[in-house]
Amino acid sequence: MAEYVNVAVDAMGGDNAPAEIVKGAVEAVNADKRVKVFLVGKEPVIREELKAYSYDAEQLEVVHAEEVIETAEPPVMAIRRKKDSSIVKAMYMVKNGECDAFVSAGSTGAVLVGGQVIVGRIRGVERPPLAPLIPTEKGVSLLLDCGANVDARPSMLVQFAKMGSVYMESVMGVKNPRVGIVNIGAEEEKGNALVKETFPLLKNCPEINFIGSVEARDIPAGAADVIVCEAFVGNVILKMYEGVSSALLHQVKQGMMSTLRSKMGALLVKPALKTTLKSFDTSQYGGAPLLGLNGLVVKTHGSSKAVEVKNSILQCIAFKEEKINEKIKEQISLEDKAAENN
Amino acid sequence: MAEYVNVAVDAMGGDNAPAEIVKGAVEAVNADKRVKVFLVGKEPVIREELKAYSYDAEQLEVVHAEEVIETAEPPVMAIRRKKDSSIVKAMYMVKNGECDAFVSAGSTGAVLVGGQVIVGRIRGVERPPLAPLIPTEKGVSLLLDCGANVDARPSMLVQFAKMGSVYMESVMGVKNPRVGIVNIGAEEEKGNALVKETFPLLKNCPEINFIGSVEARDIPAGAADVIVCEAFVGNVILKMYEGVSSALLHQVKQGMMSTLRSKMGALLVKPALKTTLKSFDTSQYGGAPLLGLNGLVVKTHGSSKAVEVKNSILQCIAFKEEKINEKIKEQISLEDKAAENN
Structure with missing residues (x-):
């Protein structure tokens, strides 16, 4: 079995969650054999949505998370307190190496904070920009x-x-x-x-x-x-x-x-x-990556429909296969070396 | 004779100078009896343009200025050195009280610098914003x-x-x-x-x-x-x-x-x-005033046509009649008083 690009997806985030998120995830796995999606969120709700679709079960898993971080919540507090939220749980899956990437249409603030605090920055990167x-x-x-x-x-x-x-x-x-x-x-x-x-x-x-x-x-x-x-x-x-x-x-x-x-x-x-x-x-270009993290975090529009979710997931394949983070590490360590030589 | 609103106009500034500037000036004086325009720039050129129009000579004067400040010139230097330029000469007419306002489609930098350095700020105004x-x-x-x-x-x-x-x-x-x-x-x-x-x-x-x-x-x-x-x-x-x-x-x-x-x-x-x-x-709203100066300075688009020049000139009437600068002075001196009371 070839190695998948493993993408955790926030099934609960965004204006059209979970319906459009689940639909986008299914479309992504049906479009590309190289990707495996972990839909993170309330399992019963996600399972209900999944009933409508056919897909390779090998490529799609559901990971239960009891809580949801709302857009209006102060992000730092939400990330700290809601340990069983879809965002926090999915971020830990990236941190632990279970997943290569995380895609969310949820709270921008929570995604930015979680990216820095949980996933963490590549050594030497001062700030991860949303791009x-x-x-x-x-x-x-x-x-x-x-x-x-x-x-x-x-x-x-x-x-x-x-x-x-x-x-x-x-x-x-x-x-x-x-x-x-x-x-x-x-x-x-x-x-x-x-x-x-x-x-x-x-x-x-x-x-x-x-x-x-x-x-x-x-x-x-x-x-x-x-x-x-x-x-x-x-x-x-x-x-x-x-x-x-x-x-x-x-x-x-x-x-x-x-x-x-x-x-x-x-x-x-x-x-x-x-x-x-x-x-x-x-909005049509799918997600904006948060660059410079130990893993990929992609924030898609809060109003994302299935097509944007799908594009955001598929975008993670190129990110991994092109070894973007290795290239970023190289660029940043060149900086360190230049500093040492000065 | 009623008192005019006296407006100095930079006949040499902008992409369409002097033709559109002169045309706009004529249109302004023909549109409103309350305004008098001083066209500042190379007199022979301005006179040549004026031949095409009829207007009340009482309402339009030509003031000769030999030099022209180009858009590409460093503004501070240009204002300091080109004493006989249309911008510097017109600014002094405002400073000396001969004119109430100055309208230019020329170098934004020179107009901003000249406004501060020659016309001068109202006492207490920290910076004159372009609005x-x-x-x-x-x-x-x-x-x-x-x-x-x-x-x-x-x-x-x-x-x-x-x-x-x-x-x-x-x-x-x-x-x-x-x-x-x-x-x-x-x-x-x-x-x-x-x-x-x-x-x-x-x-x-x-x-x-x-x-x-x-x-x-x-x-x-x-x-x-x-x-x-x-x-x-x-x-x-x-x-x-x-x-x-x-x-x-x-x-x-x-x-x-x-x-x-x-x-x-x-x-x-x-x-x-x-x-x-x-x-x-x-561009259609004519000029942007530079607020907080001892007089009115209006910067219009470099690409202004006659209609924008005309509107910029007519705008000066409301500015004077509504005593904008007196009102600004009042607002700023309230600040001084508040500071004294603290």
């Missing part, structure tokens, strides 16, 4: 950090750049990915204190392909493959994608409904529009 | 700071909130404007160090209507009338508006051109779409 793929006119870019690590230091941003480059090259197949730092102008002397201190460090980093500053305006056009910034700014970028898109599409719809003539036109353009606009939906 | 109006589904919001004041302190953000409230209430006619601080979650305990320190100060500020945190996602929907943040974040928000809109509209156009059916539909929806999408264009 979603964002749609661009050219394809996708990796934006990091979008997590809860606010007030980052320059050395952290350099690590984000290295880890992001490994991910884009090995998982997404982008050769020599272009790394940009989010700035308020293209010139080197522009920016806030953090950017000004980080810029020369990135410039002198031989392991990455640093192309300089990227203005927010140019991100949706695909100005860089790996976009580095501290988490507050990353969060604003990610949320502006959602906010501007949704407001604008709302306007487009209103415009189309405003006259009889435009209503007729709308009927004709609708199918074509739907296809192209789908490529600009931030 | 553009941004389109929302409900109308417009004022976003401040979008200037070059990176790494702001909490007390500065409180002043931004007060000055922004005065502007929205008195110039835009929004009663009791809702003030929000940009944050990465709605809860009070979320945010970076700056936001966490600023939040309680805003909460305890009786002069403003503070509604708490605003997530970037909710800005385009019109979640607050006055949106406070430090300049790096403000710049990212403003640029994401542009970037996401332009990428998305590009996708919409591509979608419409993708099939024969959709092409026919596109012809029908186009006129209606154009009208609604116009309301989501950040």
